[in-house]
Amino acid sequence: MLEAPRSAPRLQVAGQAAAELTETRGPTGELLRTVTVSRPSDQGWHVQVLWPAIAIRQGTVYELKMRLRANRRETVVLSCGQDHEPWGSLGLWQQVPVGPDWREHVVYFTSSESDAPNAGGQGGGRISLTDLPKDGFQVSVAGASLRRAAVYGLPTDEALGGAAWVLKRDWFRRTVPCRLDALRFMRDAEVTYYKDMVAYLHGELGVRMPVTGTAIGNTPPHVAAETVDFLDSHNYWQHPVFPGRPWDRNNWYVRNVPMVNDPAGSTITDLAGRRVFGLPFTVSEYNHPAPNDYRAEGFALLAVYGAWQGWDGLLTYTYAHQDWESDQVTTFFDLKADPVRLAQQPACSHAFRGGGLGPAPRRAAAELSLQQRVQHMTEGRPWNFAPNAYLGGVDRLAWQEAQLGIAVPGLGSPQRTNEAADVQWQVGADGRGFVSFRGRDCAGLVGFAAGRTLEAAALSLSPGPTSLDGFSVVTINAVEGQQLGAPGRYLITAVSRCENRGMGWNAERTSVGTDWGEGPTLCEGVPLTLNLPAGRSARVYALAPDGSRRGEVEASAQDGAVGFQLGPRYRTLWYELVIGN
Template sequence: MAQAVRGAQFGLTLSWLFACALRAASEQTPIPEGAPFHLAADVATGSALDVSFLLQRPAGAQGRVRAQGERFVFGDGTPARFWGVNLCADALYPPKGEAAAIAKRLAMSGCNLVRIGYWDGGTGGVFRQDLDNTSTIDPERLDRLDYFFAQLKDAGVYSLLVLSMGRRSLKSGDVGGVFDAEAAPAAYQIGRFFDPRTRQADETVWRSLLGHGNPYTGLRWADDLAIMGIEILNESSLYYAYRLFTGLPEALTAKVQQQWNQWLARRYPNREEMARHWGSENIRPEEDPATGTVALDFSLLLDPLWRENPSAAPREGRGNDWNRFLAEVCRDYYLAEIRFLRSLGIQQPIACNGGGSLVAADVWSNQVGDFFTQHSYHDHPRWEKGPMFYSNASSLKPGLLPIPGLSLRRLAGMPYGVSEYDFCFPNDWRAEGGPAVAAYAAFQGWSLATRFAYWSGSWEGREAMYSPSAGIRSIWRIHNDPAAFGQWPVIALIFLRGDVAEAQKTVDVGFSEIDTFYRERHRFPPAHLRFLDSVPFVHKTRWTHFEQVYKGDADLAVSSGRSTSGDYSQARAAILASANPWGDLYGLQRGTFIAPKRGLVMPADTVAKNEDWFLEALQRLPDGHGGLMPAAQEGWVESDTRELRYRRDPGVLALDTPRTQGVVGFVGGQALATQDLVIRLENDFGSVVASSLDGRPLRDSGRILVVAVGRCQNADFERLPQPDGRFKATGKSLGAGPILIEPLRFTMELRVGDDARPLSVHALDGAGQRIANIPSRQEGNSLFFSVDGKPTTIYYELVK
């Protein structure tokens, strides 16, 4: 019966969206009827905003976190998920008098993880800046860090430690400070991969923290169970740092060339064999790996993260070997540092390069770690000669952009997380980000997510930071942003409590050995595989590497499209296509996919001409499509659990789970129904999410939190449109406090159970204290109430 009612509601929702042309919110319109609202420095204990019941105290009480398959588990075997924020640089050293309160504020809002970064160097590091080295600890800063870590632990907040994030160069007095590293920062960031002495400089710094005994916990950092994991690097693989190759000192350039030639000599028995693979026209007469004379050619992989280098296209063999060489160097570096960390007694899971990569070979190198992380920012501003520029685009309208990219880059076989993400200020629509990430992270089965950043500068005093007159000061400070941290209690419930069920079916994107090391001329996903962008909204997606034979357990395997190589005969089902005809790295032989019985190999010309080729291929699979990728209903893409529904136009996300339900996006003036709610939002844009606080289904709950937030900006905020369609922001145009929100006006109907006790509705302030009663009425099994934006708030509590 419930299913039938739900289906009817879904159909009603589809009909109004299909029939109605919604008003487009102007990107140049200031916040309508903006009114001051601020988050409080402290959340009232036991209030509807206190979700600290999601955490176990102290952190580590359930035993050491370990990787088990594709998830983390605690020492006692229970699944472990982590939801939190980044704290970095000077934010790691709050005054001792405030450290406990900061930790408590995070815990009460539902943060059970802080990612610790930039401790290792720069002005925000724990090391002195006034000496000839970068490895002498400042005792006062270390003491503050020790104390803050202990307070986080006591509050139930775990730490994810990034070992190398802030240090950008060495000084003359550093151990391993070679290649004139102070004059050439590139020597440090590239040198760590090629020179053991440079690595020693890192290891000296890491040992100083990890081997140090924290006087406030009585444990070495290396032994503390409150550290749930370690990332060795942050966005610093050779692929991230590739531009720096052209600025290396001569001595380090010679060392790179030496190792390149040694690698080639192991790969090819003689120069003639190498010439056969590369093409004799791509080898100069004097080049021979046996004599160490094969030159470095950095143009082969110029800027691989963002664009291809057309001039390198004729040199596939040489470029692909260079690509593989770099990936193996990264892999060997990670293995060496993992061995070093294990020698210190580290037993926590270790990730290689925090932030992963967009490059297949770079992702491949991260498989030697215990877990994998990626990063994503929506509408990250660009600074151009002073001012910053941003698009102010909604992530919902172009396809909820961070979700497909993050989901498709999830490595199979290990826990996965997003250790940096943000929907950046001053984007008007950033309130859509929190619920979307929490919902799809739970649906995809991610293990952690940390937003960047709660705070990133020197502490200015909690009362000042949360003052009613304080504004949003930076794109990297969400602590007082109602559209970001204001949503934390309800989105923590979505993710940590597992309100959104994991996907029922899995789609693997397969990367054979050839796919993996093919130079970035063939980007992922190629144009003919753009259908992959919609798969993460329906099924779990993974990125999986294999040498020759795919042996995964996914319901469907799809080739990456980077080559026509790969034996998929053991797949349950497969759809295979590629515009690249070669089945090797050298253009010597054409590739031939091997498909399973329930598989199809699609001709490249058919794929190129038909945008709907994938859905048609699914219908042609032997024995049917098996419930994979059902056709969108009037524009809605629905998860295979039927709990999440997303529509790109006009840009709406609906959450429909037993304990959390709501709507996010551009739904102005219309009603949207879930299984227990009907929400009519009068504003053009907003996020209205209701979540049970007592763990019961929403219709039976005796206490419910509703978070309703839309646009918010600083007072005096001014948008400066540019001729190219972007917007410019200066320090003055961003405005100052107080923060103004657009109060949401909406009506809500809640279907309730048979409990005769009525629910009362209360408006809450930024601390969770009740400030007003909201009139409501109950008719049969339905509760009705309306919110007109007064008093000004984003929080409402329903309680029996």
């Protein structure tokens, strides 16, 4: 089917990559197509072989087969997707290994929707051999074919009561009833295991602390709701991608984009949909990994929306894997020597634990039947076994206005609400986003906020331009428990981006390979105007890294109002504001 004239393969080369496709004949006369990459890229789709103009029918099980050989051991991707905008997946994205010996790969998948070429033979679906733009890489393909697969329930040598486990490679060759039976068995076994373990820990051993199982995504929310004391989840914005060997520190990239521009695709959307009402919910791993230029937004958004949703615990990942005293950023997740992530920790902790930011005044709940959940999981994979609230019909942005979660019979619903808090996530016509929040004793702006003013009680904050087109994170937190604007001490945190000296960025600014540069880390100061109304006495101090006062910021007066111009000249990310009686 893939060798039909209408769908003859073509080589796609994009970005900075360079590659060529040649055709030769093998010893038996078989047509061999070889891709040779002469200039690499960190985007897998920048070099790929495409078989376009294919008709795909939703719900059909397909068998994709091809033989591959490469000049070295690598991992490539076989996929089926749209050959037109928005270039979405049609049900297949699978990594396969390649090496110096010919190897036949056979993969099965169920198409997620129908697609077909138009009358002119354009559009429809396409098969891709992708993730190829690796330096000096050469891969050959032969015998590519796509056809409807024969599906079956039990093999002829098996019977009910004595069936072997369904292996991953055979999953999509089995009938849907067979897959549903396998998932029901797996679910029941997991429920039994967790119930027995929790009973043993609490009963026989006398463990008093709450017990949970594995992160939601590796177990479904409803299984956790039946068995453990609380639910936990993990999430990362733009986790590093390793297009070749897993965790190859020479071959990786991150998409260097801000989350604040994409609320629907954000980590908050994913996390909110996994929560179950009536049980505590924690996030025990979270980060916006380096060297993303916009990583300063991560913990602020997690803290604000964690409070807004009424979640129960947030943990950052991680302070350091090794070399605790380093003066430079050396890896993706370590917070050590990363001032834009470290400096926010006090402000974020306060905003989440006691800043008066939530929970949201409304509740948006989804109910999912067992049939819905198991059906959904027939397409699941590890880290994605999570039938969520959106499957139950809740809008993907409902968490912006309400506490979002899954309703399970027998469990309670949120009791706490906060009518006074104001949390807004907005994206402008130019595609740039920002979040503003105001609680009882904290407030702030996250994202592209240059030129905007945040009014918080008797205070106003106006961030200025930065090298990231006005992107910054600015927060103010009451230190002594007072309401915003009341006399007392306040912590002001203002961050934008930081990086090491001499980092070896690639052309797309998505990777530095192993060249993380040298310390100490350099930070960008954020221009910030702070104003208080007439009749108020106030002083502002620039703070040293240990929080001690390093110098006083000069005040200005206009029509009786008090103003302060904070910014890079003070060489700090922290300020102390003291409002007098």
